[in-house]
Amino acid sequence: MNLDDALQTFIAESRELLEEMENALLNVDLAGDQSEAINAIFRAAHTIKGSAGLFSLDHIVAFTHVVESLLDKVRDGSVTLNDEMVVLLLSCCDYLSAMMDGLAAGRVDQDPDTAPEGEMLKEQLHRHMDGEAAAPAVPAALAVHAEPGVERIDQERGDSDYWHISLRFGRGVLQNGMDPIAFLRYLGKLGRVVGIATLPDALPPADEMDAELCYLGFEIAFDSSADREAIAGVFEFVQDDCEIRIIPPHSKVSEYVNLIRALPEQKVRLGEILVRCGSVTAHELEEALNQQSGKQEDAPAQQLGSILVGAGNVPPVVVEAALAKQKQVSEQKAQESRSIRVDSDKLDRLIDLVGELIIAGARANMIGQHIQNTELLECTSTLTGLVEDVRDAALELRMVKIGATFNRFQRVVHDVARELGKDIGLIVDGEDSELDKTVVEKIGDPLMHLVRNAMDHGIEPAEVRVAAGKSAKGMIKLNAFHESGSIVIEVSDDGGGLRKEKILAKAIERGLIDPERKLTDSEIYNLIFEAGFSTAEKITNLSGRGVGMDVVKRNIQALRGSVDVGSKEGQGTTVTVRLPLTLAIIDGFLVQVGSSVFVIPLDMIEECIEYATEPGQDYTNLRGQVLPLVRLRELFRIGGAGTRRESIVVLKFGNHRAGLVVDTLLGEFQTVIKPLSPMFSEVKCISGSTILGSGEVALILDVAALMHTVGGKGAVALAA
Numbered sequence: 001m002n003l004d005d006a007l008q009t010f011i012a013e014s015r016e017l018l019e020e021m022e023n024a025l026l027n028v029d030l031a032g033d034q035s036e037a038i039n040a041i042f043r044a045a046h047t048i049k050g051s052a053g054l055f056s057l058d059h060i061v062a063f064t065h066v067v068e069s070l071l072d073k074v075r076d077g078s079v080t081l082n083d084e085m086v087v088l089l090l091s092c093c094d095y096l097s098a099m100m101d102g103l104a105a106g107r108v109d110q111d112p113d114t115a116p117e118g119e120m121l122k123e124q125l126h127r128h129m130d131g132e133a134a135a136p137a138v139p140a141a142l143a144v145h146a147e148p149g150v151e152r153i154d155q156e157r158g159d160s161d162y163w164h165i166s167l168r169f170g171r172g173v174l175q176n177g178m179d180p181i182a183f184l185r186y187l188g189k190l191g192r193v194v195g196i197a198t199l200p201d202a203l204p205p206a207d208e209m210d211a212e213l214c215y216l217g218f219e220i221a222f223d224s225s226a227d228r229e230a231i232a233g234v235f236e237f238v239q240d241d242c243e244i245r246i247i248p249p250h251s252k253v254s255e256y257v258n259l260i261r262a263l264p265e266q267k268v269r270l271g272e273i274l275v276r277c278g279s280v281t282a283h284e285l286e287e288a289l290n291q292q293s294g295k296q297e298d299a300p301a302q303q304l305g306s307i308l309v310g311a312g313n314v315p316p317v318v319v320e321a322a323l324a325k326q327k328q329v330s331e332q333k334a335q336e337s338r339s340i341r342v343d344s345d346k347l348d349r350l351i352d353l354v355g356e357l358i359i360a361g362a363r364a365n366m367i368g369q370h371i372q373n374t375e376l377l378e379c380t381s382t383l384t385g386l387v388e389d390v391r392d393a394a395l396e397l398r399m400v401k402i403g404a405t406f407n408r409f410q411r412v413v414h415d416v417a418r419e420l421g422k423d424i425g426l427i428v429d430g431e432d433s434e435l436d437k438t439v440v441e442k443i444g445d446p447l448m449h450l451v452r453n454a455m456d457h458g459i460e461p462a463e464v465r466v467a468a469g470k471s472a473k474g475m476i477k478l479n480a481f482h483e484s485g486s487i488v489i490e491v492s493d494d495g496g497g498l499r500k501e502k503i504l505a506k507a508i509e510r511g512l513i514d515p516e517r518k519l520t521d522s523e524i525y526n527l528i529f530e531a532g533f534s535t536a537e538k539i540t541n542l543s544g545r546g547v548g549m550d551v552v553k554r555n556i557q558a559l560r561g562s563v564d565v566g567s568k569e570g571q572g573t574t575v576t577v578r579l580p581l582t583l584a585i586i587d588g589f590l591v592q593v594g595s596s597v598f599v600i601p602l603d604m605i606e607e608c609i610e611y612a613t614e615p616g617q618d619y620t621n622l623r624g625q626v627l628p629l630v631r632l633r634e635l636f637r638i639g640g641a642g643t644r645r646e647s648i649v650v651l652k653f654g655n656h657r658a659g660l661v662v663d664t665l666l667g668e669f670q671t672v673i674k675p676l677s678p679m680f681s682e683v684k685c686i687s688g689s690t691i692l693g694s695g696e697v698a699l700i701l702d703v704a705a706l707m708h709t710v711g712g713k714g715a716v717a718l719a720a
Contacts, residue, residue: 009341010051011100017044018093018100019407025086025093026410034074034081041089042071046243048096053172059110060099063118065240066125067092073129076245087418088124090411095121161249162194163224163231168202168217170241175212178238184218187234191224217243344437347398351584354387354394355672358585361387362670362693388670391585398582400440402487403431406478408444409451413476416455423473424459430480435487436582439559443489443579446552446563450491450575451476453549458495458573468570470494484652485603486561487581492574498567500524507533525565529553559583560687562704564654578654578704588671588690590698591649592664594638597698599671599690600660604651604703608665611646620648620659628710631661635685635709653703658710660701673700685709 021044028037049064067089073079095118102111110118165187169180187193199217203209224231228246235244361383368376406428417424459465459474466472477492500521507513507527527533531550556563561579580586580601588599609622620627627650633642648659673688680686687702 165220166245168243195221366693433480454493458493497569590666591662
């Protein structure tokens, strides 16, 4: 990997870490146990800082170091995390994200335009550190309720008579003229180093090792009458580049639990973890191991943790924390071994090649049928099956979970709620639903507008909600699920709902509809997607200009999707977005009208039946239900006489059904989607094109638009 590739990897990983920081900050329990969240935030900041140092990105290192310092004070209990600090740390995430954007744009030095913002944030971080350091608070990690079963033990002291010092030197300590061993010798002047464990967890492979860098850490048992400040002063000259945790003698057990959680992600044995954190001595561990190995062969093996607990060497909760650490490391290592980063451009290229392979396979199959060569037909049949498998595997590589997109809205809801002065929460469901990476990238902005619109227009002020018998806190819900070959995304709120009369009056005032026209509730609600439509009484930073909802609809339709809205006045509103799972290759069904061939997405076809309706009728009876019909010959004005025997393709889209009247059913077809030229962008009911095995072009039908066409005849309200 060259330096440019490595830098791009750093940017991508840093953005993921910043998302993790944001999510942890938004979900941290300020009144309860914060230890896991704070450790996650600290690790993310520390990783970004360390990686930035490898690329000599000093401005990122300097800023992240200040963030890390504040988080370290929160971890050791010197500073208490509060709402104001959460907002500040979120702003720091934004600033770091902006620096990553600058790096991606090729700017490796500090941007002079954003430097003042960084200095202001650092000043605020320092104020929090200085303002609360003089009045240490009990760290949240030590709260009695932090660990189930710790209530009794937390009130007791550990049996260690020694200080425990957890020390990780910065990699550049040697290059800065500092000798790590010299600090340990100086530490000996304040007392006696009882025991020391060297941590090689950060050692790289031998061929990648730099003799001028320090990769080691140390866990030290120290006997001294000095206070914490004096011991910390030993490392004053390197404290900015080191991770130092100092635990006094007879500290609470949960101090050691917290230290175990903060240990580096390294595969080690249970005994090693306990020795490292000072919970047991090497001698106690050796005795326990001898006791374990000394059991008779026919006796059941006793667990090491049980032996140590039984001997009174360590509390059970510390052993449980060490075992949890082991499991965490094992799971993380297993996950790392299964994952690999691939440039999305390479995946796009793979999909393009698979598409060409499908077209070539269809051509070979057509030739085999034409010349009636049995062996060739068998080969092409096998080839078709293999190509389908390759297609499915390639498309699966592009599928990503929508949860990452949903989680970004935690921050949006937090910030917009503060701006509006409302108390609003976010519920996320269906985050494991998968869809094409391209769709995920393009759906973010429309969803952003829908969420912000729901918060501004949908959720009422607290006093209005309470007066209506609701909770003062409003809720936004994001939900995703698969249905009929599509992914359905719902954006719901429990606000006041849409007022039909107000929407209708505004639409008539704007001249969007005929005053004499009778509209269904659904048609009235969907007027909000018309260009320039708004019922807001005042313009805000979020809405009121009549620009946005029409763009949302246009962007979703550009993805071959549809958007619909439903509402109950006083109860809330739900906007439903339907999108195809992929924009590349689909299973299609070929139909013919005259000399024209069309493709229908196979997932949207329920069945095919013989046409047996009187000429001129726009509906048929399907097992006792009225089925509205669309004649493709009339819709696209295709000339020529129809066939004597026509067929109906029954389509289902969401909760609606319709039938397409066609001349001939040609069967299933692997469809490589080709975009239409911009000159055809205004053509209705067509979403793309594909190339047949014969080399001819077939048009792909837009089922959502066809349903809208049926709706224009007033027959769309058929529930499935």
